[in-house]
Amino acid sequence: MTDSSDLIICEYCDSVYQRPPLARNERAHCQRCNAVIERRPWLGLDQLLALNLTAGMLLAFVSFYPILSVQNQGRNNAASLADSVWALVDGPISAIAAVVGASLILVPALQVTLLTWLLSFAHFRQRAPGFRWSMRTLEVLRPWSMLEVFLLGALVSVVKLTGRVEAAPAAGLFALAALTLLMIGIAGRDLRLLWKQVP
Amino acid sequence: MTPPFADELNLRLCHRCKYACSLDRDRHRCSRCNALLHRRKPDAIARTWALLLAAFVFYVPANVLPILRTTALQHDSTTTILGSVVDLWQDGAWDIAVIIFVASVVVPVAKFLILAFLLVTVQRRSRGSCRERTQLYRGLELIGYWSMLDVFVVGLLAALVQFGVLGDIEPRLGILFFGLVVVLTMMATLTFDSRLIWDAVKDER
Numbered sequence: 001m002t003d004s005s006d007l008i009i010c011e012y013c014d015s016v017y018q019r020p021p022l023a024r025n026e027r028a029h030c031q032r033c034n035a036v037i038e039r040r041p042w043l044g045l046d047q048l049l050a051l052n053l054t055a056g057m058l059l060a061f062v063s064f065y066p067i068l069s070v071q072n073q074g075r076n077n078a079a080s081l082a083d084s085v086w087a088l089v090d091g092p093i094s095a096i097a098a099v100v101g102a103s104l105i106l107v108p109a110l111q112v113t114l115l116t117w118l119l120s121f122a123h124f125r126q127r128a129p130g131f132r133w134s135m136r137t138l139e140v141l142r143p144w145s146m147l148e149v150f151l152l153g154a155l156v157s158v159v160k161l162t163g164r165v166e167a168a169p170a171a172g173l174f175a176l177a178a179l180t181l182l183m184i185g186i187a188g189r190d191l192r193l194l195w196k197q198v199p
Numbered sequence: 200m201t202p203p204f205a206d207e208l209n210l211r212l213c214h215r216c217k218y219a220c221s222l223d224r225d226r227h228r229c230s231r232c233n234a235l236l237h238r239r240k241p242d243a244i245a246r247t248w249a250l251l252l253a254a255f256v257f258y259v260p261a262n263v264l265p266i267l268r269t270t271a272l273q274h275d276s277t278t279t280i281l282g283s284v285v286d287l288w289q290d291g292a293w294d295i296a297v298i299i300f301v302a303s304v305v306v307p308v309a310k311f312l313i314l315a316f317l318l319v320t321v322q323r324r325s326r327g328s329c330r331e332r333t334q335l336y337r338g339l340e341l342i343g344y345w346s347m348l349d350v351f352v353v354g355l356l357a358a359l360v361q362f363g364v365l366g367d368i369e370p371r372l373g374i375l376f377f378g379l380v381v382v383l384t385m386m387a388t389l390t391f392d393s394r395l396i397w398d399a400v401k402d403e404r
Contacts, residue, residue, distance in 0.1 A: 007219040009212040012333050014394045014401075015202040016210060016219070031202060032397070033333040068355065072362050079358035084351065087358035093375040099382055100354055103347065132232045136215045143389065146344050146351075152298070153351035159295045160287070160356065164271075165366065167359070192217060195231060 005196075010037050041190035045197060049119035051186050056112045058179040063105055067154055067172040072165040080172055081105060081150070103146040108179075111145060111187045114138055118191075122198045135194065142187060147180045204401050211236050240392040244318060247391040251314050254383035257376045258307065264373035267353050271366035279373060280304070280349060302348040303377070310346075310384045313339055317391065324399040336393040343388055346381040350374055 008017045013033040020028045020038065027039035043051070066078030079087075081104055088097035114134045121128035128134065154173055161167040205212060209222045213229035213236060220229050220236060229236055265277035278286065280303050287296035313335050320332060353374045360368040 004210060004219045004221040004224075007210065009205050009210060009217070009219045011212060011214075011217055012337065012393045013329075013397045014205045014212065016205050016208055017202055033330050033393075035333070035337060068359055070359050072360075072365050075362055075365065077359055077361060079355060083358040084354040088354045088370055088374075091370070092372055093370055096350060096370075096375045096378040097354075099378055100347075100350060103344075104351075136232050136234055139215050143340070143344070143385065146347050149345055149347050150351045150355075152345075153348050153355060156295055156298060156348065156352050157355045157359070159292055160352065161359070163290065165360065165362075195216060195218070 008037050010035055039190070041193065043185070043190070045119060045122050045194070048186055048191075049116070049123060051182055052112060052115045052119060055108075055179055055182040055186060056116060058175050058182065059105075059108055059112060062172050062176045062179055065172040065175070066170040067176055068157060068167060069170045070161060070165045070167045078170055081176075084150075103144055104150055107141050107145045108147060108183060108187075111138060111141055111183070115186060115191070118194060122194060125198070127198050131198070135191075138187070138191060145183060145187060147176070147183055151176055151180050204397070206238075206401070211238060214240065239394060239398075240390060243390055243392040243395060244322060247314065247318060247387045250383050250387035250390060251311065251318075254307075254380045254387060255311060257380045257383065258311075261373055261377035261380050264376065265371040266349065266373040266377065267356065268369045268371050269360075269367070270369075277371060280377065283349075299349060299352075302345050306342050306346045307380060307384065310339060310343065310388070314384070314387055314391065317393075317396070321395045321399075324402075326399050326403065329396050329400055332396050333393050336388075336391065336396075339388045343385045344381070346384075347378070350378045350381070 006019050008019050009015070010030040010033060012035040013030060015030055015032045017037060022028060022038065022040040024040050025042050027036050029035065030037050063081045066080050069076065069078035085097055085101040085104065088094065088100055114137060118128050118131065118134055154176065158167045158169065211220045211222055213220055213232060213234055215234035216229060216232035218229055218231040224230060225236070227236060228234065262280055265279050266283070268277045284296050284300045287299065317332060317336060353370050356368045357370050360366055
């Protein structure tokens with residue numbers, strides 16, 4: 001019998017396949033349920049590390065710099081990601097502030113931190129301390145990062161405010177857009193490759 | 200030629216790291232990431248029903264109670280989710296009205312219907328259109344979190360519009376229930392196991 005690390009099990013229907021040889025950007029689908037079972041990402045580990053460091057800086061910037069600013073009869077106001085979380089803390093609805101804070105700041109921050117940790121060691125062909133725990137945690141965190149939804153929310157808010165007050169995008173919005181794209185690229189399923197590439 | 204199922208080769212998928220564990224070697228824990236191994240996600244059907252029903256109960260106050268309160272000079276008004284869609288439509292912002300309607304009404308209702316459908320067909324051990332049902336499940340994973348849109352919009356608006364007597368926006372209780380509906384349906388999607396759909400087919404073989 002072959003070594004089981006040459007096998008892939010489809011997580012949606014439990015079919016077993018021999019790992020197919022894939023070229024860059026190619027993906028393999030499950031014959032039975034059509035799910036993507038394996039793909040070769042277009043970024044190497046060092047490139048991921050570089051993008052990840054960029055994402056870390058953007059996240060710090062986006063959390064505390066204004067995303068949108070409004071003007072009403074000469075008075076100015078602006079809000080960052082952290083302000084949006086803070087606005088939900090008061091009153092009986094504070095539980096939702098925890099959910100929003102987790103999905104917009106805490107989860108992305110943890111993802112970037114863990115990835116930086118793993119990839120920095122991988123750069124020197126080493127397994128980081130806590131490698132297995134970090135990989136498992138990243139898998140648990142993945143569905144709970146919601147930056148792209150917030151980006152759409154910011155655009156919706158601008159439209160909702162026009163006519164009542166003057167609303168304009170601030171520097172944070174562009175950083176948020178860049179961060180959203182980066183997170184989609186670096187925090188996806190592709191990082192499962194680390195299991196194989198780091199001995 | 201159809202591929203074999205993991206059970207038939209004495210293999211088990213690790214839920215966490217997706218490693219194909221050989222049951223001859225590791226019985227309880229994944230040899231690669233050390234997570235506990237389960238044949239299927241534990242109590243998937245009961246847990247998914249429980250989370251789905253809880254979400255459905257919360258969906259009522261989420262729609263009945265106002266999600267935000269607007270005050271400006273003489274005006275003082277509260278809006279519900281559907282009310283905000285109607286307001287946007289009447290203001291001529293039909294595109295945004297459609298986006299909010301899809302994210303806050305269509306997606307949650309679709310999640311209720313699809314999850315209930317998948318649960319019922321799995322419990323009846325249906326053997327038809329397994330591939331399509333699995334694709335429905337993958338669709339749920341994709342659309343799940345977009346319903347948070349309204350929650351983020353309320354947070355951002357409340358943080359931005361704070362001008363005292365000139366105008367204020369405050370979040371209201373409805374948004375808490377709505378946010379919980381989204382979280383609960385996401386958890387329901389995660390606890391469901393789409394491999395249960397295929398178990399009926401496998402028992403036939």
